[in-house]
Each structure stands twice: as C-alpha cells, then as structure tokens.
Amino acid sequence: MNAAKTELLVTELKDEIYSKLHHRTLQEYAGQPIIWEDQLFYLLLPNFNGGQWTAHHQVAASCVAMIQTALTTHDLVMEHNATTKAQQLTVLAGDYYSGMYYATLASLPNIQLVQALSTAVADISERKTALYEPNDKTFSKWLEQFEVIVSKAVEQFYHHFNFGSYTPLMKKGMLIGRLFDELKALENNSSTIRFDDITSDEPLSNEQVIAKIHHVIQQEATCYTTQIHASSLLSDELKIVMLSRVEALISEQQLTREG
Amino acid sequence: MEKMKLKMLYSGLKTEIDIIERELETALNSSSHFLNEASLHLLKAGGKRIRPVFVLLAAKFGQYDIQRIKNVAVPLELIHMASLVHDDVIDDSDLRRGRPTVKAQFNNRIAMYDGDFIFARALDYMTNIETPQAHKVLSNTMVEICVGEIIQIEDKKIVDQTIRDYFRRIKRKTAVLISSSCELGAIAAGAPEDVTRRLSRFGYYVGMSFQIIDDILDFTATDKQLGKPAGSDLMQGNVTLPALYALEDPMIRPLIEQTINGPITEEQRQQLLKAIRKSSAIKRAGDLSDQYLAKALKEVERLPDNPVKKSLVDIALFMGKRKF
Numbered sequence: 153m154n155a156a157k158t159e160l161l162v163t164e165l166k167d168e169i170y171s172k173l174h175h176r177t178l179q180e181y182a183g184q185p186i187i188w189e190d191q192l193f194y195l196l197l198p199n200f201n202g203g204q205w206t207a208h209h210q211v212a213a214s215c216v217a218m219i220q221t222a223l224t225t226h227d228l229v230m231e232h233n234a235t236t237k238a239q240q241l242t243v244l245a246g247d248y249y250s251g252m253y254y255a256t257l258a259s260l261p262n263i264q265l266v267q268a269l270s271t272a273v274a275d276i277s278e279r280k281t282a283l284y285e286p287n288d289k290t291f292s293k294w295l296e297q298f299e300v301i302v303s304k305a306v307e308q309f310y311h312h313f314n315f316g317s318y319t320p321l322m323k324k325g326m327l328i329g330r331l332f333d334e335l336k337a338l339e340n341n342s343s344t345i346r347f348d349d350i351t352s353d354e355p356l357s358n359e360q361v362i363a364k365i366h367h368v369i370q371q372e373a374t375c376y377t378t379q380i381h382a383s384s385l386l387s388d389e390l391k392i393v394m395l396s397r398v399e400a401l402i403s404e405q406q407l408t409r410e411g
Numbered sequence: 412m413e414k415m416k417l418k419m420l421y422s423g424l425k426t427e428i429d430i431i432e433r434e435l436e437t438a439l440n441s442s443s444h445f446l447n448e449a450s451l452h453l454l455k456a457g458g459k460r461i462r463p464v465f466v467l468l469a470a471k472f473g474q475y476d477i478q479r480i481k482n483v484a485v486p487l488e489l490i491h492m493a494s495l496v497h498d499d500v501i502d503d504s505d506l507r508r509g510r511p512t513v514k515a516q517f518n519n520r521i522a523m524y525d526g527d528f529i530f531a532r533a534l535d536y537m538t539n540i541e542t543p544q545a546h547k548v549l550s551n552t553m554v555e556i557c558v559g560e561i562i563q564i565e566d567k568k569i570v571d572q573t574i575r576d577y578f579r580r581i582k583r584k585t586a587v588l589i590s591s592s593c594e595l596g597a598i599a600a601g602a603p604e605d606v607t608r609r610l611s612r613f614g615y616y617v618g619m620s621f622q623i624i625d626d627i628l629d630f631t632a633t634d635k636q637l638g639k640p641a642g643s644d645l646m647q648g649n650v651t652l653p654a655l656y657a658l659e660d661p662m663i664r665p666l667i668e669q670t671i672n673g674p675i676t677e678e679q680r681q682q683l684l685k686a687i688r689k690s691s692a693i694k695r696a697g698d699l700s701d702q703y704l705a706k707a708l709k710e711v712e713r714l715p716d717n718p719v720k721k722s723l724v725d726i727a728l729f730m731g732k733r734k735f
Binding site: 226227229231237240246247254264274277278346 | 441442443444445446494497500501503517518519520521523524525527528530531532534535537538541543546547549550551553554556557558560561564565
C-alpha cells in the first residue's frame, strides 16, 4: 500500500473517531479531541501490510484511539487551579471519551478487548503517576516509562488480534513520534508529560533535557530504520512508506534544532 | 446514629459486604505508592456502599451466587469512587467526608490518573461477566453520568432554570447509577426480564429521592455532618431543588443570586442558610422526594414474593428519610 492510500485510511479512521466523540459543549470548551495520528498509523499497520482486516478490526482500532484520547485529554488538566469552565470540561471530556470507548466495544461486542485495554489503562496511569513519585530516577528509566505510556494500548490491540509480530516496530515508531511531539511541546512550554525531575542524581535544565531527547530520537530513528530494512514481515511498498515517514521526522527535527 | 441504622439494615448482607470490601482493596492495589495512598484514603473514607448493596439485593431475584455477583458490585462502587475523585477536581474541593481529597493530597493531575486507574480496574472486574447486555447497561451508564455532569456545568449559575432541568440533571448524575446497580444485579443473576425492568425502575426512583434529599441536606445539615461547609452546592453555582423553590421568594432570591455569583462572607452564608431553612423550600423539596419514594415502594410491591423485598423497602426508606 502506498503513502497516499495509507494517509487516506488514517484520515478516514480519524474522521470516524471525531464523529463518535463529538459533543457540542465539549468541543466548544475543551476543543477538538486530541488524536495521535502516528498511533492511527500503527493501528492500521497490519491492514496496510495486507493482513486480515474486517469491520470488527476497524471499530476495535477506533476504540484503542478513543481510550488513548481520553487519557491524553486528562494530561491537559492543570496540576493546580483547574477551575475554569474549559478545565472542568476537559476533565469531563476525558471521562466522556472513556465511556464512549467502552460503549462502542460493548456494542461490538468485544469484552476480551475491554479486558486487555483495561490492563493497559491501569498500567499507563500507574506509570504516569510514577513520574511524580520521588523514586530513584534515571533517564533510561524515564524513557522506559514513556515508551509504555505511548505504546501499551496498541501493544494490547496487536496481542488481542495476533498481530504481535508488529510490536517491536510499533514500539520504536511510537517512541520516536511521541518523543518528537513532546519535544516540540516542551520547547513551546505546552508539554503535558512530566519532564521535571527526570533524573534524581543529576538535576537537568530544560535545555539539557531537550538535548538528551534530541539525541535519543536520532539514536532510535537509526535503529528503527535498520529494523525496517531488515524486516521480512513488511511489504517493500510499506517499507518505503515507513522509511519516508521517519526521514520526514528527522528532517523536521534537524530544522527544529537549527531553528 | 445514621451509621448504626445503616449497619443494622445491612446486617443480613454482612458476609457479602465483607467480601466486597476485600475485593475493593484488591482492585485498588497498585504498583504506584501514590495511587495506593490515594486508594487507602478512599477506602478509609468509607461511604454507604449503596450501589453494591442494591446489586446484591437485586441479584436475590435470580440465581444468587456472590462469586459471580461481586463482579458487578465491585465495578459499580469503583466507578462511583472514580467519579468522586474527578468531581473533586471539577469542584476544586479539598475535603470530602472531612478528609483531604486526592487532588488536595497530591495534585489535579494525580487525581486524574487515579480516577482513570480506578475506572480501568472497574472495567477489568466487569469483564468477568460475559453477558453483552450487562456491558451495554454499564457503558451507557458511564456515558450518561458524564453527560449529567456536563449539563450541570452548563446549568451552573442559571437562576431561571426549570425543575425539569434539575430532574434531567439528577437523573443522569445519580439515579442512573442506582438504577443500573439494581438492573445489573438482576442481569448478572439471570433474573426474569420483567423483574429486571421493575428493579431498574425501583433504583431510578430511589436514586431521584436520594439526590433530592442530598440537595436538601446541603442546606439543613451542619458543616460537621457534611464534612464541608453547608450551602456548598450553591456557592459552587449549582442551583438545586430547594434553591429553585426558594428563588420564588423575593426576599431570598437576592441572597441566592449573591451566593452563586460569590464569593460570600461567612455572615452572608449563615444568613442564606437561615433564610432557606426557614422557608417552605425544604418542605416542598422533601415532599417531592417522598413522591419518588412512594413510586419506588410501589415497584417493590409489584415484584414477585421474596424475603428480600423488606430489605429493599427498608433501605429505600432509610435513603429517603436520612438526616445526613
């Protein structure tokens, strides 16, 4: 499947989710739901690669994105004084999306996937909380937590539908994509993930954290590129699509660094 | 006194409630010590466990097996707990039942993660029930509760709202979860459909009566009994049934308008409470609660003969007549 077709399918899935999660008041005050496009790409990856893909898979994939959207929405609630109407409705938007995810899977019905995703949500919430805890922290531990936070839901989806062979690629791809997005947010002071006290042994300035993340992105992107080249799982056409995506991200990253 | 009464009412279910308590502890156990601390707080704060009790009682109209029924009773209480954790962020509340809230103990973000964690654990438990209908009921309930909260924010500080607006709100905010507790208990136990429907209606009426009483108590109970300042609902801009009735009194109306547009002084708060307590608003709201209670009791009458009917009546009466 070529780049244009994959983009079209990602957009279609995104529109389906927007339509399911639409609520007039929430939209007005909390804004459009935040959907990670890179997550949609990886949810659809088995389909892009010619794997079995039914209407059931499509709805299930939309549910994974819905629950991730719910969790991401709650990351937008301020740590203190979330007293504005917009903030109050941000809390409720996350809860509403969470309810819609469950209602959609219940009507499918796919109760086993509810179970698998509940495990993911509990794990993600624990790890997000752990970022605030005064544990012994190292940058690599932080990175490990971050990787689970961004990839666990898709990992469970893959496992449930026997797409597990895509997991290593997805984890790496999600890590790079999400790190880059968080980095851009961090540079604009709008990051939602906790970057404070990333390490307990050496306090890092904002600039040092940014430099470290840039470095990780470079490293992981090289590793990801090698994985794609070596993959016997992916079609040649899909390999080209994935390589051009990572190349585009690295180019943008270089521009960001220079800028 | 009220706690004693409740304990007596639950005495027939003591073994099962102990099982539910233990399951709640297990469900809330986390690898994060912040989440464990937050959960411990929630568990210690207690609560009436009304929803699990209704699940258990409703299940007695079918094949009663606590090992199966607990898979519905535990998630319903967890969902209620998670909603409270998130509500405290929305209401910026530092105290609940006299104890610091999760958001006060940590911060809003941790409260969000804690609520999400508890929701997840609730659904995890619920997946032990394979009946799709049970999941449809619970998921619709979760959406409805949320829509109720959204409406509550939309309706905030609006003094010219109708009683119908108020009912629309409390139906979703409270009655739906109690109704679902009864319905899900019956579904999990495989009770006949007509009995399930009747139990669901019973829960709905009890829930409406319960919330009206809750809204009355916000004006009539003491700060100590409430664990927060009396009149808090109005100070947060929530115009409840007693306030809607009191707004009809031209002497009280300015006090209410002043309160919802706040902040008000302690003296003004006392003045407001005194005026509302003295007005007919409390009695009128109480009468309406009684009407819902009567409807609930009528539903019980029409249920098939079962020793548990007396417990349903007793608990409904307790909830509809409680003093705080």
